[in-house]
Amino acid sequence: MSxxxxxxxxxxxxxxxxxxxxxxxxxxxxxxxxxxxxPFTIIMQDLEVNNCVTHDHQLKIDPGSKTTGLAxxxxxxxxxxAELSHRGSQIREALTSRRQLRRGRRSRKxxxxxxxxxxxxxxxxxxxxxxxxxxxxxMTWINRLSKFCPxxxxxxxLVKFDLQKLENxxxxxxxxQQGDLQGYxxxxxLLEKWGRQCAYCGIQNIPxxxxxxxxxxxxxxxxxxxxxxxxxxxxxxxxxQELKDFLSGKPDLLRRIQSQAKKPLAxxxxxxxxxxxxxxxxxxxxxxxETGSGGLTKFNRxxxxxPKTHWLDASCVGKSTLGNLKVLxxxxxxxxxxxxxxRQRCRTDRFGFPKSHAPSKKCFQGFQTGDTCRAIIPKGKxxxxxxGRIAIRFRPCFRISVKDKxxxxxxxxxxxxxxxxxxxxxxx
Numbered sequence: 001m002s003x004x005x006x007x008x009x010x011x012x013x014x015x016x017x018x019x020x021x022x023x024x025x026x027x028x029x030x031x032x033x034x035x036x037x038x039p040f041t042i043i044m045q046d047l048e049v050n051n052c053v054t055h056d057h058q059l060k061i062d063p064g065s066k067t068t069g070l071a072x073x074x075x076x077x078x079x080x081x082a083e084l085s086h087r088g089s090q091i092r093e094a095l096t097s098r099r100q101l102r103r104g105r106r107s108r109k110x111x112x113x114x115x116x117x118x119x120x121x122x123x124x125x126x127x128x129x130x131x132x133x134x135x136x137x138x139m140t141w142i143n144r145l146s147k148f149c150p151x152x153x154x155x156x157x158l159v160k161f162d163l164q165k166l167e168n169x170x171x172x173x174x175x176x177q178q179g180d181l182q183g184y185x186x187x188x189x190l191l192e193k194w195g196r197q198c199a200y201c202g203i204q205n206i207p208x209x210x211x212x213x214x215x216x217x218x219x220x221x222x223x224x225x226x227x228x229x230x231x232x233x234x235x236x237x238x239x240x241q242e243l244k245d246f247l248s249g250k251p252d253l254l255r256r257i258q259s260q261a262k263k264p265l266a267x268x269x270x271x272x273x274x275x276x277x278x279x280x281x282x283x284x285x286x287x288x289x290e291t292g293s294g295g296l297t298k299f300n301r302x303x304x305x306x307p308k309t310h311w312l313d314a315s316c317v318g319k320s321t322l323g324n325l326k327v328l329x330x331x332x333x334x335x336x337x338x339x340x341x342x343r344q345r346c347r348t349d350r351f352g353f354p355k356s357h358a359p360s361k362k363c364f365q366g367f368q369t370g371d372t373c374r375a376i377i378p379k380g381k382x383x384x385x386x387x388g389r390i391a392i393r394f395r396p397c398f399r400i401s402v403k404d405k406x407x408x409x410x411x412x413x414x415x416x417x418x419x420x421x422x423x424x425x426x427x428x
Contacts, residue, residue, distance in 0.1 A: 009049045065270035067084065069082075091133055186210075214241075228260075364411050
């Protein structure tokens, strides 16, 4: 079953979410109309919130550096789940590209001047745009869901990665020098870093063992960069061999493991840098905010015998998770942050020289890039019905992206807007 359907009264005040079958009946008899497609929301034509009984709902959040899990619970029932993918890496790359282009332009066109320092100020609590975007995405959806559902409380997983202990498990006491650092299990971090699968054969859903990439018997350390995960068979087969000898016939796999082992702790750092800023933003909503540790989330999920996913992790956050949790949706709503386009007026080539200028208009024939549209194509190679996100051109030939299909061109006369662009892409 899909997520429960959000319901608004005729004054756009939130009522309790309803079962999809009941929502279909209300739409069929004309008592309700579709208000929004993603997340699916209906608006009643003959009900007011004063004449209905609403219950308390808890919004639970499992923040992550790349994907954040969201879940709405009414007592012990999970009614709604979503996974929100962030675009922090895209923002970082875009800022890097802009900085390089500006630096090159200044060196070509600006006369020499003495360097100036201390001429930039940052507000208190400033975060890099790539990190701030994660908080903004989460707050956008908290405010949005609060308009569709009577949410009375929020639960946040307030986890902290001990970066020094990840690098050196033997660290303790005064070796920290400074900072209030708390321990975090290395095994949990390795599970996240290596995708919860054997690094050598890729098998999943079996017990995995911590493996030293450079054998400990030959002087290998316990640093996190020298650790990976392997199944029992691969661990025994590798034994005390060096990685290059063990994978001598698999150069691609060797390069991938060596690259992954050197991967910095960027994800853990992102979570650490944003956790308290997000908590303070949640407090400003005026709702009751509950926090829980990562260990408590794992304990609740293991006790419920639930698989490891972002939205199910979110449903298990905090002490408010009851023992007999009932997960009603079978899959979450997939949400991907896409942004609202670029403000760059001058498009450049790979060397930083201008090649074209962006058009001043944003819309064409009533459509704009990012709209979710339904395409009904009567004939041709792409004959059929499709729903996807479009990218406009200023001629009657748009680009539509459809699930499990390469993007293709479509004439706007075959398009009907399902939901206007709001900076996100959806997959139900």
